[in-house]
Each structure stands twice: as C-alpha cells, then as structure tokens.
Amino acid sequence: MTGKQMSAREVVGRLRSGMTIGIGGWAVRRKPMALVREILRSDLTDLTIVSYGGPDVGLLCAAGKVRKLVFGFVTLDSVPLDPHFRAARQRGEIEVAEYDEGMLQWGLYAAGLRLPFLPTRAGLGSSVSSGNPELRTVADPYGSGDELIAMPAIPLDAALVHMNRADVHGNAQFLGPDPYFDDLFCLAAEQAFVSCERIVPTAELTAQAHPATLVLKRLVVDGVVEAPGGAHFTSCVPDYDVDTQALHDYAASAASPEAWAEFRREYLSGGAEHARDAEARTA
Amino acid sequence: MTDATRAEVCVIACAEAFRGDGEILASAFGTIPAIGVRLARATFAPDLLLTDGEAQLMRGTWAVDAPADGVVEGWSPFRRIFDLVWHGKRHAMMIPVQIDRYGNTNISALGDHARPKVQLIGVRGAPGNTVTHPVSYWVPKHAPRAFVPRVDLVSGVGHDSAAAAGTGARRYHDLRRVVTNLAVFDFAPEGGAMRLRSVHPGVTVDEVRAATGFPLVIEGEVPETRLPTEEELRLIRDVLDPRGRRDEEVPA
Numbered sequence: 001m002t003g004k005q006m007s008a009r010e011v012v013g014r015l016r017s018g019m020t021i022g023i024g025g026w027a028v029r030r031k032p033m034a035l036v037r038e039i040l041r042s043d044l045t046d047l048t049i050v051s052y053g054g055p056d057v058g059l060l061c062a063a064g065k066v067r068k069l070v071f072g073f074v075t076l077d078s079v080p081l082d083p084h085f086r087a088a089r090q091r092g093e094i095e096v097a098e099y100d101e102g103m104l105q106w107g108l109y110a111a112g113l114r115l116p117f118l119p120t121r122a123g124l125g126s127s128v129s130s131g132n133p134e135l136r137t138v139a140d141p142y143g144s145g146d147e148l149i150a151m152p153a154i155p156l157d158a159a160l161v162h163m164n165r166a167d168v169h170g171n172a173q174f175l176g177p178d179p180y181f182d183d184l185f186c187l188a189a190e191q192a193f194v195s196c197e198r199i200v201p202t203a204e205l206t207a208q209a210h211p212a213t214l215v216l217k218r219l220v221v222d223g224v225v226e227a228p229g230g231a232h233f234t235s236c237v238p239d240y241d242v243d244t245q246a247l248h249d250y251a252a253s254a255a256s257p258e259a260w261a262e263f264r265r266e267y268l269s270g271g272a273e274h275a276r277d278a279e280a281r282t283a
Numbered sequence: 284m285t286d287a288t289r290a291e292v293c294v295i296a297c298a299e300a301f302r303g304d305g306e307i308l309a310s311a312f313g314t315i316p317a318i319g320v321r322l323a324r325a326t327f328a329p330d331l332l333l334t335d336g337e338a339q340l341m342r343g344t345w346a347v348d349a350p351a352d353g354v355v356e357g358w359s360p361f362r363r364i365f366d367l368v369w370h371g372k373r374h375a376m377m378i379p380v381q382i383d384r385y386g387n388t389n390i391s392a393l394g395d396h397a398r399p400k401v402q403l404i405g406v407r408g409a410p411g412n413t414v415t416h417p418v419s420y421w422v423p424k425h426a427p428r429a430f431v432p433r434v435d436l437v438s439g440v441g442h443d444s445a446a447a448a449g450t451g452a453r454r455y456h457d458l459r460r461v462v463t464n465l466a467v468f469d470f471a472p473e474g475g476a477m478r479l480r481s482v483h484p485g486v487t488v489d490e491v492r493a494a495t496g497f498p499l500v501i502e503g504e505v506p507e508t509r510l511p512t513e514e515e516l517r518l519i520r521d522v523l524d525p526r527g528r529r530d531e532e533v534p535a
Contacts, residue, residue: 053405073407080404085402086401089399089402099406101408102365103411121414122414124410127436145450146451146454180360
C-alpha cells in the first residue's frame, strides 16, 4: 500500500488544459480552494468545470480559465450572486450546461456507475431541457406512458475535493454536517485528488468519529494534499467557518480591474503560507 | 388583532399554504415564509418536518434569525433532501424573480440564456421540485417586473409547460399558492391560470391588477386574507421574530 501524499503543485501538474474538472463542496462550503488557487497560478486554460458553484467558479472565470461550466447554481450564500461569474456570463465569455441540482448529482452518479445515463423527471417542461439540445428523453419501457429525461453521465478527467481529515493512502473524512457530493465527484473521475486540513494515521480517523464519516475510500483517490486552511475563505466546519471579510472582499473585487488585482495580491498570491495565515485568522 | 402589520398578514398567508400537509418536509425560502412555516408547525400543522438550514431535521420552535434550538430528529444532508424531493414528501416555498400567468418561474437568468443581460443564481432545484412535489411561491415585492406575461426562461415548471411536456412532467406537478405582499393566489383548475384568492387588508383588487403584468382569474367577490389570532401574533412577535426581520422584507 503506497502513500499518495503530494503537493498542490504536483496535483495541478497532473492536469492539462481542456480537461473536465469536477470541484466538490457546495457554494461557500468546503471548497478545495488551495487547489483552485494553484490552478489560478498555473497556465492551465480552456477548462470545463463541473460544480455546485461558489467562489471556485467565480475565481476561475475571472482568471480566464473556464471554457464551459456545468452547473445548477453559483452562489455565495450571504451574497446571493457571485459577481465574477455574472460578469463572465454577461460578457458571453463562457459556455454553460445548466442542470437542476439533482440532475447534476444524477450525472455524476451515472458516470461513477459507468452507465450512459440515469432517468429522471427533473428538467421535464423546463428550459433545462428545451435549452439543451444534447438532452434526450426515454420512454418508460415498462409502460407507464411517461417520457423521462435521460440524464447523461458526466465523466470527469479529474475531481478536486477538500476534507477535514485523510490518511496518506487516500481514505478521507468529513467532520462537518454534510458530505455534499464529494464521493460522487471522485467516483466519476479518472483521477481524484483530495486536500485536507490534516493528514493523520489511519487509526486516528475513527478514534473519535464513526466510520460512516469516511466518505472517500482510497481506491478512488489518486493524491492527498495536506493543506491546513485549504478551504479558505469557504467554510470547513468544524475546523473553521466562512471568512466573511474575505468573502465580501472577494465579492467587491469584481468592481474594477484594480480591485481584482488588489484581491489577488491580498488573498491569492500567498500560497501555503497564506493558507496557514487564513487558518489562524479563522480559528 | 386589528393592529397586525402587512408583514404579519403575509406570515399568516405563507403559513396557510402548509395547512393540511401532514407529515412532510416543509422548506421555506425568505424570512416571512420561514416565520410562516414555523408558525404553522407551532399551531395547526404540528407534523411538518423542518431543517436547521443545514443538514439536521429539528423539532422545536425558534427565532428566524437565531441558530436552530430544539431536538435533532434526523439527518438530511443535501443528497437525502434530493431523495425526499424526488420521492415527493416535500412542499417548498420558493422565491421567483419572474413568474407568469401559468406559474412558470425564473431564477436563472434574464434575457438570452447564451449571453444573459442579467445572470442570476441558476435554476437550482426548481425544475425537479416542480415536477416531483408541491411547490408554492413567495414574492415580497408584487410588481409588473416580477409578474410578467412570459418568463425569460423556465426554471420552475408552470401548468402550460407541464401539460406540453407529457405525463412524466404532469404526474406529480402540484403548484399550490403564490403569496405576495399584496395578495394570495392559486391556479384555476380549468386551464391552470393564476387566480386571485384574497387581498391583504388595505389592498384593492385594482391595485393587484395594476401590479400584475398579465390578466388574472378573478371569481366574484374577493375576500380579505385572514388576520392573525392573538396567539399567532404573540408567537410571531415574541418567539419567531422578536427582532422584527419581517419588517425588513415587507415594510409596514
């Protein structure tokens, strides 16, 4: 059993321009921001991003990394709309495939199960189906008469997720209220990378917590990055909550190129040192 | 009782949307619907299930701007919520940016979807909610820009769209109420167009008509929305919203 510990830079070294990358978490909760920051510093471009979107999406849009977004929403919660994402959309810079948020789960699940699609009612009658010419329906083969949407699998070249704890083998644990869909992102991906607040010995993972909190199994994880504060400025409960000041600075940074440059200098250029500062501030 | 504010009348109208729902998950977005659904559970709809806003189902009655305070009775992370959504045991009250005559709603984008004039939040769960379980809507500012002849894109599925999409969409389609700062609506059984059910005290039918960008179904004399009882007012003012957040959403 080999260790899979690597650096954020090594993770991004495994990615290529044009890839489809799934990003775990939910809105401003447990986003793998240390890995996103590393993508911002890289020369990667032309990415297709699949996300329950928060500032991960806005940052990548603002940095010109995104060709296409597969999404159900993009929000900052206390700030309902992400201004960087809005600006990119309103300038017509990115292509989108917009799905109901449950359809997105279904697409990841289908990819994880190696199925071409899974049926659902969600999307029927809405602009999700009428606005997406690639979406097909299937007739219930058992005779109810219902035509259902065949939600296509969303296979990912890579998945990036952030967890509270992991071991070096890729077993990873959430300690907050909700696992979100991180395990499905990893299951749907060719390569999955997990950053975490702390890498600990395997036995420590279940010393205090129920084994059900181990939502990532090492057989679906290719690399583990120790990144304390690695979800900053999103939350990683119970380790830390959202950094409200940084969140508002982020939202305000869409006002002008100068504000965006200032935000990048303040929050994005510091690398691992900055993440540790962030951890101290949010502790 | 006569000193009830408009916001308090709206709370009652939102609460009434959940009357008779029984043992289902009630999800309310916005301050006044959140007060309303808690009021409903504390009074005439005791079997409703509510979350703490994250992943726990909670019994109890707590203020709308305070952390959930009660007994945990279940775990419902997002994927389990989606299970309940598709299973059908949920009634959600959502906030549309646009709503049209047949109850189509839009929260995704204004203008051309390829390059929106205004990008909003995205369709979220609206497409799935509307074809799998009961849905109501809350519009805190009833005006022609919200009540439009035709939504720019369909996030939540209205009656005409569900009818056109076949039995797969129609089978569990169940739009219940639309509550605004002016009035309460449902949908006419014949044709599925929006129907005025009551106007809030101090509001005229003509005012509602003028604030609505499409023709409404209006049948006979339109009654007034009911007022809160003394006990309901006490719950709203002392327990559910002691800091008056309702007035920020619907000013007196």
